[in-house]
Amino acid sequence: MKATFLTVGESLTDIVLRPGEPPAEYPGGSPMNVAVALGRLGHVSHLLTRIGDDARGRAIREHVESSRVVLTAGSIDDRPTSTAQAQVGTDGAAQYTFDLVWDPDPSGLPSGLDAVHTSSIAAVLAPGSGVVADVLEAHRDSATLSYDPNIRPDLMGDPATVRPQIEALIGRCDIVKSSDEDIAWLYGTDDVEDVAASWRELGPSVVAMTRGGDGAVGFGPDGRIPVDPVRVDVADTVGAGDTYSAGILDALASRDLLGARRREALAAADTAVLQDVLAHAAALAAVTVSRPGANPPWADELEDRPDGGPLPR
Numbered sequence: 001m002k003a004t005f006l007t008v009g010e011s012l013t014d015i016v017l018r019p020g021e022p023p024a025e026y027p028g029g030s031p032m033n034v035a036v037a038l039g040r041l042g043h044v045s046h047l048l049t050r051i052g053d054d055a056r057g058r059a060i061r062e063h064v065e066s067s068r069v070v071l072t073a074g075s076i077d078d079r080p081t082s083t084a085q086a087q088v089g090t091d092g093a094a095q096y097t098f099d100l101v102w103d104p105d106p107s108g109l110p111s112g113l114d115a116v117h118t119s120s121i122a123a124v125l126a127p128g129s130g131v132v133a134d135v136l137e138a139h140r141d142s143a144t145l146s147y148d149p150n151i152r153p154d155l156m157g158d159p160a161t162v163r164p165q166i167e168a169l170i171g172r173c174d175i176v177k178s179s180d181e182d183i184a185w186l187y188g189t190d191d192v193e194d195v196a197a198s199w200r201e202l203g204p205s206v207v208a209m210t211r212g213g214d215g216a217v218g219f220g221p222d223g224r225i226p227v228d229p230v231r232v233d234v235a236d237t238v239g240a241g242d243t244y245s246a247g248i249l250d251a252l253a254s255r256d257l258l259g260a261r262r263r264e265a266l267a268a269a270d271t272a273v274l275q276d277v278l279a280h281a282a283a284l285a286a287v288t289v290s291r292p293g294a295n296p297p298w299a300d301e302l303e304d305r306p307d308g309g310p311l312p313r
Contacts, residue, residue, distance in 0.1 A: 001253050001254050001256060002042055002043055002044065002253070003043050003044070003114040003115065003249070003253035003258050004043070004044040004046075004110070004112055004113050004114050004115075005035070005038050005043055005044065005045050005046065005113065005114065005115050005116070005117065005249065006046045006047075006048060006072075006109065006110060006113050006115075006116045006117070006135075006139070006143075007031045007032075007034050007035035007038070007045070007046070007047050007048070007116075007117045007118070008031060008047075008048045008049075008104070008116065008117070008118045008122060008131075008132050008135050008136075009029065009030065009031025009032070009034075009048075009049060009118050009119055009120060009121070009122030009123070009132070010029040010030070010031060010032070010049060010050070010082060010100060010102055010120070010121050010122045010128075011027065011028075011029040011031070011032040011047070011049040011050070011051050011060050011064070011075075011081075011082075012027075012028055012029045012032075012051075012060075012081065012082035012083055012084050012098075012100060013025050013026070013027065013028065013056040013059070013060065013081055013082070013083045013084070014026045014027070014028030014083075014084050014085075014086050014238070014293075014294070015083055015084070015085045015086065016086045016088060016094075016238075016293070017085065017086065017087050017088065018088045019088075019089075019090060025056070025059075026293050026294065027059055027060040027063040027064070027294075028084055028086075028238075028239075028294055029049070029082075029084075029120075030119045030120035030121075030122075030148065030150045030241070030242050031047070031049065031117070031118060031119050031120065031122055031242075032047060032049060032060070032064060033239045033242035033243070033246075033294045033296065034117055034119065034148075034242045034243075034245050034246045035047040035064065035067075035069045036063070036064060036067040036069055036294075036296060037242060037243050037245075037246030037247075037250075037284070037288075037296035037297075038069075038246050038249065038250065039064070039067045039068035039069040040067050040068065040296055040297065040298040040299065041246065041250045041297075041298075041299050042068075042299045043250070043253065044070075045067075045068060045069045045070065046069070046070045046071075046072060046109075046110045046113075047064060047069050047070070047071055047072065047075065048072040048074070048075060048104055048106060048109065048135065049071065049072075049075045049104060050075060050076075050077065050082075050101065050102065050103065050104045050105070050128070051075060051076055051077075051081045051082075052076070052077065052078065052079050052080045052081040053076055053077070053078055054080055054081055056080075056081035056083070057076065057081040060081065061076070070110075072106075072107070072108050072109055072110070073105075073107050073108025074104065074105025074106060074107040074108060075104070075105070077105070079101060080101075082098070082099060082100040082101055082102075083098070083099045083100075084096045084097065084098045084099075084100070085097040085098075086238065088236050088238070091234075093236075093237050094236060094237060094238050096152060096154065097154055098121070098152065098154055098155050100121060100125070100155065102121060102122060102125045102127075102128035102129075103127045103128050103131075104122075104128050104131050106131050106134070106135055109135070113139060113142065113143045114143060114144065114253065114258040114259045115143050115144040115145070115146055115249055115252075115253075115258045115259070116135065116136060116139045116143050116144075116145055116146070117145075117146040117147070117148075117245065117249065118132050118135075118136065118146075118147055118148075118169075119147065119148035119149070119150045119242070119245065120148065120149070120150035120151075120152060121150075121152050121155050121156070123147065123149070123165075123166075123169055124156060124162055124165050124166065124169075125155060125156075129165070133169075136169075136172060136173070137172070140172065140260070141260055142259070142260050143258075143259060143260060144174045144175065144249075144252070144257075144258045144259060144260070144262070144263070144266070145172060145173040145174050145175070146173060146174065146175040146176075146177075146245065146248070146249060147169050147170060147173040147175070147176050147177075148176070148177045148178060148241065148242075148245045149166050149169075149170075149176075149178050149182050149186070150178075150179075150182065150241060150242075151181070151182040151185050151186065153185060159185060159186050159187070159188065162186075163186055163187070166186065167199075167202060170199050170202050170203065170204060171202040171203040171204075172203065173203070173204055174204055174205050174206070174263060174266060174267075175204060175205065175206045175208075175248060175249070175252075175266075176199055176204045176206070176207050176208070177207075177208045177209075177210070177241070177244060177245045177248060178196065178207075178208070178209050178210075179209065179210045179211070179212075179241060180192045180209060180210070180211045180212070181212075183195050183196060183209065192209065193209070193217060193224075196209040196217070196219060197219045197224070199219075200219050200220075205220070205221070205263070205266045205267040205269070206218065206219075206220055206248070206266065206269070206274060206277075207219040207220075208244070208248060208278055208281070210240075210241060210244055210282075210285075212237075213229055214229060215227050215228050215229035215282065216229075216244075216278055216281075216282055218274055218275070218277075218278045220269060220270075220271060220274045221267065221268060221269070221270075222270060222271045223271070225271055225274050225275050225278060226275075227275065227278045227279055227282055228279075228282075229282070230282050230283050230285075230286035231286075232286045232287075232289060232290040233290060234289050234290070235289065235290060235291050235292045236289065236292055236293070237289055238288075238292075238293055238294045239288050239293065239294025239295065239296060240285045240288050240289045241285070242288075242294065242296070243281075243284050243285045243287070243288040243294075243296040243297075244281045244282065244284070244285040245281075246281075246284070246296065247280050247281030247282070247283070247284035247285060248277055248278065248280075248281045250280070250281075250284070251276065251277040251278075251280040251281060252266070252277060255273065255277070257269065284296065284297060284302075287301070287302075
């Protein structure tokens with residue numbers, strides 16, 4: 001089922017540094033990657049962001065529009081486009097350093113939304129974080145709300161300072177996706193599963209925590225939901241978590257579990273349904289990690305498995 005999404009958050013240029021290779025530039029930003037993945041999966045995907053009317057901004061605009069993403073009216077201004085330097089290690093993992101301006105203009109937002117998603121820096125970095133909170137609140141009575149903390153320590157400061165802000169966002173959302181590394185940083189603990197499970201008590205119906213090559217674990221009304229890893233040759237992990245977030249939303253859309261009118265049904269979804277949802281998200285993310293950069297799959301690159309999930313063709 002095709003759904004209508006609004007993603008709110010930063011778009012920037014990733015300047016990727018790989019061992020033994022010259023720097024390469026790619027459109028990036030966690031929320032932008034989610035919007036792109038949703039557009040490529042055939043949904044109506046809108047993006048509220050902030051980019052400049054410069055060469056990097058035009059490259060981002062071309063990238064998102066070629067992935068069937070519609071920029072909202074206030075998303076382009078005359079200041080330089082933000083950047084993130086991504087140092088990719090020999091294991092494919094990336095570490096980021098940012099030069100970011102985040103104060104979006106929320107004018108011209110679309111109507112008839114099934115879900116609103118936000119993530120990472122945009123949700124906690126002032127002054128734009130206030131806009132994000134206002135957009136979520138404005139759509140609470142009509143749309144499913146989704147959030148991925150996607151921690152960036154260079155910009156988020158001290159965990160104890162940012163944790164109440166993140167928990168407040170978790171409390172107003174229906175779906176929360178995070179990673180074991182994010183939770184370990186936020187809470188300073190190795191007992192990350194207990195933390196993820198406790199987030200459901202703040203308000204979300206579904207909490208998912210990815211664990212890299214160890215798969216993922218979800219938490220729903222019936223408790224813990226293990227998700228096996230999908231084995232692929234890893235090019236890098238850039239955009240994997242963002243594709244996972246989009247995969248959750250895509251799977252819920254196919255099951256008519258998005259929108260405020262379906263909030264009670266989502267809250268009551270059983271373990272079998274949620275396990276299928278999270279397995280679908282993991283399979284999509286596996287496609288992204290199998291190729292360089294944040295390059296999520298298109299719908300026509302996927303085919304059905306016997307268990308109903310996608311595989312690359």
